[in-house]
Amino acid sequence: MSGIRAVKVGKVIIGGDWPVSVQTMWKEPLPIPGSPGFESALKRISGLSELGCDVLRFAVPDEEAAEALGALAERSVLPLVADIHFDWRIALRCLDFPIAKIRINPGNIGAPWKVAEVTAKAKANGLPIRIGVNSGSLPPDLRDSTDRAGAIVEAAEREVAAFDELGFSEIIVSMKASDVDTTIEVNRRFASRHGIPLHLGVTEAGPLIAGVARNTAALVPLLREGIGSTIRVSLSDTMESEVLAGREILACAGLARKGISIVSCPRCGRASFDTHAFTARWAQRLYSLEATATVAIMGCVVNGPGEARHADLGITGAGDKVIIMRKGEIARTISPEEADTVFEEELKKL
Ligand code: SF4
Numbered sequence: 198m199s200g201i202r203a204v205k206v207g208k209v210i211i212g213g214d215w216p217v218s219v220q221t222m223w224k225e226p227l228p229i230p231g232s233p234g235f236e237s238a239l240k241r242i243s244g245l246s247e248l249g250c251d252v253l254r255f256a257v258p259d260e261e262a263a264e265a266l267g268a269l270a271e272r273s274v275l276p277l278v279a280d281i282h283f284d285w286r287i288a289l290r291c292l293d294f295p296i297a298k299i300r301i302n303p304g305n306i307g308a309p310w311k312v313a314e315v316t317a318k319a320k321a322n323g324l325p326i327r328i329g330v331n332s333g334s335l336p337p338d339l340r341d342s343t344d345r346a347g348a349i350v351e352a353a354e355r356e357v358a359a360f361d362e363l364g365f366s367e368i369i370v371s372m373k374a375s376d377v378d379t380t381i382e383v384n385r386r387f388a389s390r391h392g393i394p395l396h397l398g399v400t401e402a403g404p405l406i407a408g409v410a411r412n413t414a415a416l417v418p419l420l421r422e423g424i425g426s427t428i429r430v431s432l433s434d435t436m437e438s439e440v441l442a443g444r445e446i447l448a449c450a451g452l453a454r455k456g457i458s459i460v461s462c463p464r465c466g467r468a469s470f471d472t473h474a475f476t477a478r479w480a481q482r483l484y485s486l487e488a489t490a491t492v493a494i495m496g497c498v499v500n501g502p503g504e505a506r507h508a509d510l511g512i513t514g515a516g517d518k519v520i521i522m523r524k525g526e527i528a529r530t531i532s533p534e535e536a537d538t539v540f541e542e543e544l545k546k547l
Contacts, residue, residue: 200392201426204325204367207276207297209251211369212394212426217452218251219443220429221436230268239272246274247485250440254278263287267294285311292318300327303356316365327396328356329371346382353387368393373400380415384424394426408432409442413449420450441484457483460504461494468496470514470533488547510543
């Protein structure tokens with residue numbers, strides 16, 4: 198038993214002994230209900246779900262955005278979270294709709310009675326609230342602390358205490374910093390003192406490569422220690438990349454969920470099969486499949502047949518031919534031009 202409180206976010210449970218969930222944040226303006234963009238947004242949400250996203254958060258800057266989020270929440274396949282800063286009335290409006298969670302920063306909502314109003318309505322609706330601290334927005338008396346990690350944890354504990362006083366326990370806490378060591382330190386310290394589910398992530402982590410590297414370095418050790426109930430990999434990249442990065446980080450931490458694991462070679466001068474192009478064409482589709490399997494995409498006979506042999510389904514270049522392998526056996530030898538069609542046929546058999 199983890200000893201972590203379980204909090205329900207729509208159909209997802211965060212905490213307890215439930216699997217660590219993957220989140221991302223919507224990066225486009227909220228679509229206008231009834232517009233073609235609205236239907237496209239719903240389709241994209243479904244795609245995110247297929248890729249392994251569990252929870253999707255939206256910035257809600259005004260009343261109009263609250264209405265749009267409400268309309269999306271009516272039809273979304275994923276639990277949607279309203280992220281509100283500054284204006285508690287927007288949080289109250291969001292709570293009129295079937296959203297799954299509210300994220301607020303009590304520090305910028307203002308007077309305690311405003312936070313209390315939001316909390317009371319969330320409680321009445323049975324919804325949890327994510328609270329938390331960003332290293333860039335600490336309370337004034339903690340800003341100059343020489344113990345940065347201690348200051349972040351202290352700020353988070355003050356928020357927790359305020360919610361305790363309101364008699365509200367359905368909280369998830371995040372403590373975000375933009376560097377790896379602080380992220381690890383604050384979450385370790387907090388987890389050693391509280392059984393509250395933690396939302397992990399390195400904030401403002403950078404573009405794709407830097408962001409994945411920093412989040413992996415910070416999150417994998419924490420997850421291996423059993424710290425963290427939900428993750429979001431912040432990237433200056435697409436939502437889909439954030440979800441796939443989250444999924445791979447869970448796998449690195451030994452928390453792989455069902456789904457396809459792709460093994461692909463980096464390609465070198467020996468390649469007789471363009472693994473980059475093939476992987477790019479197939480990655481989205483493979484990651485969207487529900488089957489649990491390893492797929493190997495290899496360039497030549499040096500390592501190709503070996504890797505492909507250990508995979509459930511493998512494809513590798515072999516001179517002017519391409520070999521398809523199924524569970525260690527050569528299934529087909531084909532021409533490169535037939536690769537996509539035959540791979541599709543073999544994939545269906547998985
Ligand atoms: S499998 Fe072949 S093409 Fe791919 S990296 Fe290894 S040697 Fe190079």
